[in-house]
Amino acid sequence: MKAARWYKAGDIRVEDVPEPQIDDDYDVKVKLHWCGICGSDLHEYLAGPIFIPVDTPHPITGDVAPVILGHEFSGEVVEVGPNVTNVKPGDRVVVEPLDVDDTCPSCQAGRDNLCVNLGFHGLAGKGGGFADYTTFRHKYVHKIPDTLSYDRAALVEPISVGYHSLEAGGFQAGMNAVVAGAGTIGLATIECLKALGANQVIVVQRKSVRQEYAKASGADIVLDPAECDVVAEIKRLTDGYGADIAFECTGAQACFDQLLAGIHAGGTLVVTSIWEKPASVNLNDICIPEKRVVGSIAYCGKDFDNVIELLASGKIPAQGFITKKIALDDIVAEGFETLTGPEKKKQVKILVSNNPDELDA
Structure with missing residues (x-):
């Protein structure tokens, strides 16, 4: 063959x-x-x-x-x-x-x-x-x-990666969320957040057609880091507090830094991306505000079956x-x-x- x-x-x-x-x-x-x-x-x-x-x-x-x-x-x-x-x-x-x-x-x-x-x-x-x-x-x-x-x-497989990342981060309906990157996993994460009841989904994506993909997948607002202060905008959009949860889907140091700063004290940053080289972080930025940085890999348990149901029912449209x-x-x-x-x-x-x-x- x-x-x-x-x-x-x-x-x-x-x-x-x-x-x-x-x-x-x-x-x-x-x-x-x-x-x-x-x-x-x-x-x-x-x-x-x-x-x-x-x-x-x-x-x-x-x-x-x-x-x-x-x-x-x-x-x-x-x-x-x-x-x-x-x-x-x-x-x-x-x-x-x-x-x-x-x-x-x-x-x-x-x-x-x-x-x-x-x-x-x-x-x-x-x-x-x-x-x-x-x-x-x-x-x-x-x-x-x-x-x-x-x-x-x-x-089903890539969307299950996004679905599992919500579980890894302890996402709950009503949360304000940020997603960095509107590639496949970023878009999957957006669609899962919307399907499972996020209050607001903010996406960080440089100007390209991917901004339109993000909006089509349900992003409430898309921030271009070349045109705004991402952290300041996230806080403005969350009444000055910061997001409850964020998802890093780019493997880029700048996005990691923006998301870590953009979540509130006690908030969670989920790293879903695979990195080609090491990242750096000031651990005081995690320790002092008691922020959580968690990894997410693949899927397990009922993730595949749940995503199959969400796709088949249209609750996750995945159009485009x-x-x-x-x-x-x-x-x-x-x-x-x-x-x-x-x-x-x-x-x-x-x-x-x-x-x-x-x-x-």
Whole structure:
């Protein structure tokens, strides 16, 4: 079959590889329909390896680069192991792409996303979404309703990242929130905040078409840091007090600093972005006002099921998220190069398929 494999930063190749086969009684084989290019994939393309194992085999998959990329995907079940009961051939599904060991304290506590050996399908090896087929453990395969199209279903994974970040930060309905960045995860966070009852959503985004994307996703106001004092505006918009909670979705030092200053004493800053280099912080800015800075990674528990329901019901519209659809053969030139080039801010989510029927639809 055809697949896109990461060899090193700047080196992704579309090539023929063996079709995966079920090798465990609890495995599910999926024919892939659509897979989105994620910000994590871009980080690996520009500055990897970050999650991808290179010198030492991944402790769960046993693989090293080259690995098949892609973890935001939807597809159809074509085969299941003899002990699989939650899905069957013909079911329409998405996959929660967590590689975990099941045995560490985090896994035992039901916090799979904090597994000490955490990996991601499409980064850690043993398959991925930029291919014709993949196999994965049945417990992470989720059925989707017929009312949710395959292309929109490929948004479940990134929106679940935003959804989980609200949980990580202790968000409650009625809060005033700030989101830095209107890329995919920023937009997902905005839509989740609106769906779950935020009082006000303020977005920090430099002037580009992404400001319009933010407004379309429900932002009440968009602040351009090149045109205003972001911290002063956040406080003005919150009666001089500051926001209750903020979400850093850019990986930029300036945005981190603005959000930390923009939340009130006792407020929470959630870091969802993956950083390519270390950040710096004056810990007194956290300690003295008792602010909380928390990390958020991936998703766990019922996050996927909740997002599937919110998407299918229209409570999370996610209109305009899909800005481009391309063939697998064109993934580098039309995908990665577009998302890292001068026109990158025009894009939100580029979906990839090797299925002619999908591409011609």
